[in-house]
Amino acid sequence: MNREVLISENSEALAKTFAEHFAKQALQAVEERGRFLAVLSGGGTPLKAYRLLAESPLRESVPWQDVHLFWGDERHISHDDLQSNFYQAREALLKHVNIPEENLHPVQTHLQPDKAAEAYEETLLSYAEASQNCVRFDLVLLGLGNDGHTASLFPSQSALWKNPVIVTEGSYQGRPATRITMTPLAFNQAREIVFLVSGAGKAEALTAALGEIRDVDRFPSQSIEPTDGSVLWMVDKDAREGEQ
Ligand code: 6PG
Numbered sequence: 001m002n003r004e005v006l007i008s009e010n011s012e013a014l015a016k017t018f019a020e021h022f023a024k025q026a027l028q029a030v031e032e033r034g035r036f037l038a039v040l041s042g043g044g045t046p047l048k049a050y051r052l053l054a055e056s057p058l059r060e061s062v063p064w065q066d067v068h069l070f071w072g073d074e075r076h077i078s079h080d081d082l083q084s085n086f087y088q089a090r091e092a093l094l095k096h097v098n099i100p101e102e103n104l105h106p107v108q109t110h111l112q113p114d115k116a117a118e119a120y121e122e123t124l125l126s127y128a129e130a131s132q133n134c135v136r137f138d139l140v141l142l143g144l145g146n147d148g149h150t151a152s153l154f155p156s157q158s159a160l161w162k163n164p165v166i167v168t169e170g171s172y173q174g175r176p177a178t179r180i181t182m183t184p185l186a187f188n189q190a191r192e193i194v195f196l197v198s199g200a201g202k203a204e205a206l207t208a209a210l211g212e213i214r215d216v217d218r219f220p221s222q223s224i225e226p227t228d229g230s231v232l233w234m235v236d237k238d239a240r241e242g243e244q
Pocket of ligand 1: 074144151
């Protein structure tokens with residue numbers, strides 16, 4: 001697996017770097033394969049980048065008609081809830097660009113959690129090519145929690161990651177929530193995974209994630225190792241260096 005760490009000066013530069021990367025990868029995938037299959041992340045960090053993609057000049061440079069968007073994880077709440085990852089992406093990005101509604105593939109949170117996970121797994125399967133048993137995303141965006149979680153892959157839960165999409169209870173920052181999340185079985189088929197990490201509060205988790213000690217139960221992001229793809233850590237100086 002090819003791993004690279006790219007350090008940006010601050011969170012603004014980080015957002016710009018990712019937004020430009022997304023646009024470039026989208027163009028290339030559409031040119032080469034006719035479509036761009038991307039997974040968006042929740043959390044606050046990507047919102048700046050989503051807003052940049054919603055504005056000129058990037059908005060015009062992305063071939064939105066051929067972009068398909070999926071969500072790496074989602075809370076089991078309505079799409080109109082402010083905490084919904086789909087809602088946040090819609091407000092920051094989707095409602096400002098010309099992406100067809102049928103290209104948006106949010107988790108169907110009106111279903112019961114286990115049904116929603118099953119339905120999402122079927123959606124993913126329907127985007128797999130004939131020779132594949134799982135979809136091969138062109139780009140997966142992930143975040144990093146300061147407890148080391150990524151998507152809704154939480155510490156001490158790796159025994160649960162047995163299907164490409166599962167239901168889990170994630171307690172983060174004191175708020176337990178039922179979540180539907182893709183697991184490494186789905187993420188690791190991707191061509192490229194990008195982790196976006198910003199702020200001094202993430203420094204410890206980032207150092208552990210990139211460190212020598214390998215333990216997916218303590219550091220869930222270490223389970224992200226694409227079988228035939230690359231991992232790019234886009235981080236800002238504060239996340240890499242912590243408070244100086
Ligand atoms: C979510 C996420 C989650 C997130 C991290 C980092 O649904 O909340 O997908 O894994 O990426 O918690 O979140 P921040 O960007 O807000 O720090």
